[in-house]
Amino acid sequence: MRLINQKPSRIARYALGALPFAAVLLIYSVASKLRHMENPQDRLLPSLQQMAAAVERMAFTPSKRTGEYTMWLDTLASLERIGIGMLVSTVLALVLGIAMGAIPRIRATLAPFVGAFSLIPPITVLPILFIVFGLGETAKIALIVVGTAPVMTRTVAQATADVPDELLVKVQTLGANSWQIVTRVFVPMVLPRLIGAIRMGLVPAWIFLVSAEAIAAEQGLGYRIFLVRRYLAMDVILPYVAWITIIAYVLDRAFYLLSRKGLRWAHGEGGAL
Amino acid sequence: MQPIKIAASAFALTLTAALGAAPVQDARAQDRESFQVCWSIYAGWMPWGWIESSGLMDKWADKYDISVDVVQINDYIESINQYTAGRFDGCTMTNMDALSIPAGGGVDTTALIVGDFSNGNDGIVLKNKDELSAIEGMDVHLVELSVSHYLLARALDQIGLSERDVNVVNVSDADLVAAFDTEDVQATVTWNPLLSTILKKPEANEVFDSSQIPGEIIDLMVVNTETLRANPELGKALVGAWYEAMSIMSSDTQAGRDARTWMAEAAGTDLRGYESQLETTQMFYDPAEAVEFTRDDKLIQTMDFVRQFLFKHGILGQGAPSPDYVGMQFPGGETLGNTNNIQLRFDPSYMKMAAEGEL
Numbered sequence: 001m002r003l004i005n006q007k008p009s010r011i012a013r014y015a016l017g018a019l020p021f022a023a024v025l026l027i028y029s030v031a032s033k034l035r036h037m038e039n040p041q042d043r044l045l046p047s048l049q050q051m052a053a054a055v056e057r058m059a060f061t062p063s064k065r066t067g068e069y070t071m072w073l074d075t076l077a078s079l080e081r082i083g084i085g086m087l088v089s090t091v092l093a094l095v096l097g098i099a100m101g102a103i104p105r106i107r108a109t110l111a112p113f114v115g116a117f118s119l120i121p122p123i124t125v126l127p128i129l130f131i132v133f134g135l136g137e138t139a140k141i142a143l144i145v146v147g148t149a150p151v152m153t154r155t156v157a158q159a160t161a162d163v164p165d166e167l168l169v170k171v172q173t174l175g176a177n178s179w180q181i182v183t184r185v186f187v188p189m190v191l192p193r194l195i196g197a198i199r200m201g202l203v204p205a206w207i208f209l210v211s212a213e214a215i216a217a218e219q220g221l222g223y224r225i226f227l228v229r230r231y232l233a234m235d236v237i238l239p240y241v242a243w244i245t246i247i248a249y250v251l252d253r254a255f256y257l258l259s260r261k262g263l264r265w266a267h268g269e270g271g272a273l
Numbered sequence: 274m275q276p277i278k279i280a281a282s283a284f285a286l287t288l289t290a291a292l293g294a295a296p297v298q299d300a301r302a303q304d305r306e307s308f309q310v311c312w313s314i315y316a317g318w319m320p321w322g323w324i325e326s327s328g329l330m331d332k333w334a335d336k337y338d339i340s341v342d343v344v345q346i347n348d349y350i351e352s353i354n355q356y357t358a359g360r361f362d363g364c365t366m367t368n369m370d371a372l373s374i375p376a377g378g379g380v381d382t383t384a385l386i387v388g389d390f391s392n393g394n395d396g397i398v399l400k401n402k403d404e405l406s407a408i409e410g411m412d413v414h415l416v417e418l419s420v421s422h423y424l425l426a427r428a429l430d431q432i433g434l435s436e437r438d439v440n441v442v443n444v445s446d447a448d449l450v451a452a453f454d455t456e457d458v459q460a461t462v463t464w465n466p467l468l469s470t471i472l473k474k475p476e477a478n479e480v481f482d483s484s485q486i487p488g489e490i491i492d493l494m495v496v497n498t499e500t501l502r503a504n505p506e507l508g509k510a511l512v513g514a515w516y517e518a519m520s521i522m523s524s525d526t527q528a529g530r531d532a533r534t535w536m537a538e539a540a541g542t543d544l545r546g547y548e549s550q551l552e553t554t555q556m557f558y559d560p561a562e563a564v565e566f567t568r569d570d571k572l573i574q575t576m577d578f579v580r581q582f583l584f585k586h587g588i589l590g591q592g593a594p595s596p597d598y599v600g601m602q603f604p605g606g607e608t609l610g611n612t613n614n615i616q617l618r619f620d621p622s623y624m625k626m627a628a629e630g631e632l
Binding site: 039040041042043044126127130131134135136214215216217218223226227229230231232233 | 350353354357358373374377378379380414417418419440441442443444445448451452454455456457458588
């Protein structure tokens with residue numbers, strides 16, 4: 001049988017999926033063990049036990065100084081920032097994207113600007129963001145929005161422009177006005193692509209969140225990572241990185257399922273990642 | 274391929290990868306010929322760049338039949354982390370970071386050269402207020418867990434306040450100057466050259482600086498203790514090159530001006546700017562002064578302040594149970610902390626050789 005036709009069984013699929021994770025874990029454990037034989041206090045590659053101890057300390061023991069659970073505090077602060085940032089980006093993308101995709105005059109006005117703006121690396125204009133938004137929460141959320149909204153907007157605009165002309169002609173023959181076409185045709189048609197844009201936008205959003213928290217913060221997952229980097233506490237950094245990955249994965253899956261359950265029509269047959 | 278073969282090669286690949294990440298320190302204790310040390314931009318460390326580019330390092334390394342590379346790292350903390358991870362045999366850092374990062378991480382480290390101490394290079398700046406006591410209750414923006422943080426703690430201590438009386442906000446050093454322009458930042462603690470840039474702003478008032486805690490923020494060249502023991506030539510070459518550079522740069526000759534100009538440009542300023550940074554840096558141009566400083570009991574007291582500060586902030590080694598967790602050794606056999614876990618050593622013997630002209 002040809003390779004492309006050999007399908008693994010359900011169990012084999014899970015086993016194969018677990019394989020790369022197990023390999024990385026094994027490589028890590030061996031390397032960590034070797035370094036600890038050399039220096040029992042090595043910080044670069046902490047052992048799994050050391051990381052477990054760090055998680056215990058950060059997540060399940062109240063902090064000596066404030067009496068709070070550091071890791072949860074950091075998680076809540078970061079989730080709030082990324083949540084508000086993505087909400088703003090989503091609203092911007094939906095409104096601007098549909099306006100640009102549906103109304104030629106707005107497209108002519110905004111498309112070149114949004115296209116150019118989306119290419120500015122946000123980190124390079126940080127001092128301007130500081131002056132405009134201050135150093136507090138607004139600046140951090142703004143960085144996420146600046147980093148994600150333009151690309152998401154372009155995706156939605158493209159999705160709007162991709163709505164088949166036949167459909168538009170049909171609803172116009174049925175007497176729909178522009179507003180009705182927007183609410184009854186464009187919005188439902190672009191929703192799956194919007195969810196796709198959110199999923200794609202979450203990737204840079206995490207990067208910008210971590211960067212924003214490195215610049216000025218009192219709590220947050222990125223803040224903690226950059227803070228403890230000052231004494232090479234990889235036993236804290238690695239679990240935090242794993243935690244960020246898990247949160248990001250769960251969010252991504254949640255949006256995927258939302259799209260799959262809520263917008264069944266958009267998910268035809270065929271594999272989806 | 275047979276599954277068994279695949280499994281075997283996967284296993285081999287895994288092992289190779291694991292060994293690749295394995296320690297590089299194995300070579301440390303051995304007799305070696307080539308070494309690498311790192312440095313980062315700071316007024317008191319600029320001579321290292323000049324030592325490398327002027328050929329002084331090669332000259333001294335040749336004298337002891339070794340080779341030494343002096344590598345500049347752009348990010349200060351990253352340079353310390355690289356040293357701690359074993360990529361470099363030596364690195365420039367402050368006394369505080371030497372204790373918390375390599376020593377706290379179990380990398381036995383020797384302070385080979387005590388180059389200078391900050392004598393005004395670090396300062397606390399308030400906007401439109403000229404009394405340190407006004408800081409009470411304010412948000413203080415600084416690089417958390419850095420010497421700035423230490424300076425703040427010491428300053429508050431001197432006016433009977435503690436860190437509880439202010440709210441520390443972490444800011445990255447790269448963004449500190451821009452951050453100072455915003456309304457949110459009313460108080461900051463930083464170091465030069467950022468400090469002098471911020472002080473140029475009309476609303477900025479320096480209310481405390483490191484000259485009020487003289488000799489507590491010390492800039493060192495540290496080397497791995499095992500490497501130094503096995504290769505004393507490394508110590509001799511570094512110290513020899515350093516003090517030759519010191520005598521040239523402190524001289525009022527054309528060669529001295531040329532050296533200072535080179536350092537000024539490498540630091541991104543001009544001769545006048547660099548000389549003004551040197552005014553707030555107490556350089557030990559004369560090795561005898563550095564030896565005397567290292568032997569003074571005040572150093573022990575300083576390191577005691579530093580370790581208490583580090584312990585209080587939970588950064589003195591993994592789960593350090595007390596400030597005594599990491600031991601330190603001083604000239605004359607005196608120690609602080611656990612003598613079974615000595616990881617930071619102040620050893621003036623190489624500087625003494627330079628002072629006595631034995632190199």
